Amino acid sequence: MLVGYARTSTSEQEAGLLAQKRDLEAIGCERLFAEHVSSVAPREQLGLALSFAREGDTLVVTKVDRLARSTVGLWEIVKELEERGVGLRVLNLGGETVDTRNATGRLILNIFAGFAQFEREMMLERQKEGIAKAKAEGKYLGRKPSAKLKADDVRRMHGEGKTPTEIAKTLGIGRGSVYRALEVA
Incomplete structure (x- = not known):
């Protein structure tokens, strides 16, 4: 059975969540779990998806960053799935579908997970630099308390x-x- 998991960080990203659900349904996911939650917050629906998946099933996500923000976090999930005989399929890794049930899929997933983490860290660095610059210019006041x-x-x-x-x-x-x-x- 294909078990789909979709996530966006905020409820304002409803279109993104709908697109993920559409893609997961299109490839035949029989059960979908979806939520609006930051990847660093407790993800109730991900927990339910992981516990729902049984041996022989495959957990399907549209992109790596919907599942985890770091390579360590990703591999913890992959390890848990593998121990239970559940595969992981990522639909959109550079235009390719990657499945962890084979060595090539695991290698490609590892490489792309590293890039995703790098991209996230670079974005946070740029954000910090921009905030520091705006504060120095007196343009950044933060949000109203x-x-x-x-x-x-x-x-x-x-x-x-x-x-x-x-x-x-x-x-x-x-x-x-x-x-x-x-x-x-």
Whole structure:
């Protein structure tokens, strides 16, 4: 059975997620797992896809970076799959489909995973340089601290008996921000 996994980092990338699902369905994936989550955050649907796949199945992704951000992270997943007799297929590696069930596929995957990690690290370096330059020119102020602006509402709602989770959902802020606002009080 082909088991598909699709991921985008944010919900604003809905078109990207739909395109991944379309490609996975087109090659015959019988079961799809999809989510909007950063690759460094806990990925619930990936966990479900990995646990769903059985011996003889193949996990299919459209690109390596949908599965992992580093070669180490990728190979941890590949190792787990191999130990369970599950293959990995990546649809778009330089226009080729790569399958880890053979030595050539594993080699190509390793090379492309290294390039993907390199590309990511270079992007982060350029981003840091751009932010540093903008700060030096006084053009970068960061995002407005929205949670701090809601501290009075947090304290009021807490006084009304609301839980931190309820407060966070109502105000559209994280629970950590709720706790920080309550500590200041």
